[in-house]
Amino acid sequence: MKKIENKKIKVAFPHMGTIYVAWEMALKKMGVEPYIPPYTSKKTLSLGTKNSPEAICLPYKLILGNFIEAIEGGVDYVSMIASPGICRLGEYGRNIAQVLKELGYKANYIELNLYDGFLGMIDYMSRISGSKNYFKILNAIYMAVRTVFAIDELQSFLSYYRAREIHIGDSEKAFNRAINEIRKANNMKELRNALKNGLKGISSTEIDKNKDVLKVDLTGEIYIVNDEFSNQNMERELGAMGVQVRRSLTVSSFLKDAIIPKMFKKGETHLERAYRLAKPYLMRDIGGDALECVSDVLYAKERNIDGLIHVSPFTCMPEIMSQNIFPKMREDVNLPILSLIMDEQTGRAGYITRLEAFVDLMRRKKMKAKIEENKTPQKV
Ligand code: SF4
Incomplete structure (x- = not known):
């Protein structure tokens, strides 16, 4: 896999819930411009389904749909996690890259091989950014991982408050505000503060404690x-x-x-x-x-x-x-x-x-x- 030379390139990842926040964090830290494809919608599904084998699993169709929308939005690279394991996930990447080529899309495809572990992740970050600055790479990985942990903590808080809230939707609004705060964080201190404020925001939801x-x-x-x-x-x-x-x-x-x-x-x-x-x-x-x-x-x-x-x-x-x-x-x-x-x-x-x-x-x-x-x- 050749490394990406131009640092001004735009890279897109497929959606899976809020994972885009962590990818965005990692790319920003590496000086690469993240591109968040439009959130998965019926249009995404229809684009993916139209260009996929009928019996392939739903995530494949949605990822392909995300990539098509991202390329049409002007990205240079589309990227995803792959794993050469027992199920079809190991074949996804190659198939998707081929389908995009056959459809005439020019964007390049780059993947993170799951089984390459932590060293694979470092190599992947280096390829995607063109940087050999390992301190910068480790910091970007660390920030992305802490972002994932923070969002999962907010998610489990949300679940507690959502089941007990008096006004339906209040806790989710607080959760969305917390996600926006996390996206603005530039360093660990700001990330920790965003998490702290987010947890506080969700826990101020009015609830029925005896429900x-x-x-x-x-x-x-x-x-x-x-x-x-x-x-x-x-x-x-x-x-x-x-x-x-x-x-x-x-x-x-x-x-x-x-x-x-x-x-x-x-x-x-x-x-x-x-x-x-x-x-x-x-x-x-x-x-x-x-x-x-x-x-x-x-x-x-x-x-x-x-x-x-x-x-x-x-x-x-x-x-x-x-x-x-x-x-x-x-x-x-x-x-x-x-x-x-x-x-x-x-x-x-x-x-x-x-x-x-x-x-x-x-x-x-x-x-x-x-x-x-x-x-x-x-x-x-
Ligand atoms: S586990 Fe494998 S077969 Fe199942 S949906 Fe994911 S990629 Fe497809």
Whole structure:
């Protein structure tokens, strides 16, 4: 891969929730101009679908759509993360680059190979910026990683307040303000302040502290879990129903497993926990996030969570496997599990009805457990 010579070039990344904030931070720190493609929309989906094989998974179509919109917006380079693993993600990059070429687009394609770890990340930053200044590169990576951690912290705060807020939408407005503050940060001090103010802003949302809130873990294929467009803003819908959602797969947990060197990690990572917990049902990594998803069921049970929602793209091979393991797990752990498959055909009305029915099921189960508990004679 030849390095990029001109530092004034514009580089675009595909969307996945708020990940663009971290990319933007890294590029700004390297002196490269970030280009944020229009946020994923029906137009993006239609551009991607029109130029993709029908049976390819939804993230591929959306990434391609993002790239087409970015190139039409004038970028020089499009870039994404790739991993030569067991599932199709390893083929995405080459396919997308080829499709863009066949469509006559001139932008170059550059990728970060996930399996190259931290050193790969340094090399990638050097190629994308044309810089060999390793201090600058390390600082850019550090700022981007801290940005991801900050946003994930804000996200879990949002989830708590969203499920209890008096005026629907207040906590999300505070969250969006916090994201804008983070985007303005130029150094660690400003980033820390933006996070502190953001947490304060969200926690000033007026809430009903005594509300009987359900707790749900959200797991599945990482792109769909973290991308509001592809999961049809599930967390907002559930929040309005009084459900606090915890994302089991976050970009922070992914970074801890894939990029951050071992000596900087504290405690057990998500993948390490997955290998430990999933063993009775799945002995090895079968690609994508299937191992993590299977283990997340057991982790949710361990913490007495009310239910688990599993989201995956239509035709996602690893998640087809995990979905086939869930029926047995449902029996063993007595935990409500809802599996939702998303694609460009997923209709909103039917999807909301399924969420409502699942919430209703969890409430009845919880109520029944309380009644049983009250019937149990108390020890004197
Ligand atoms: S994990 Fe699933 S959705 Fe993601 S690239 Fe692999 S097959 Fe596609």
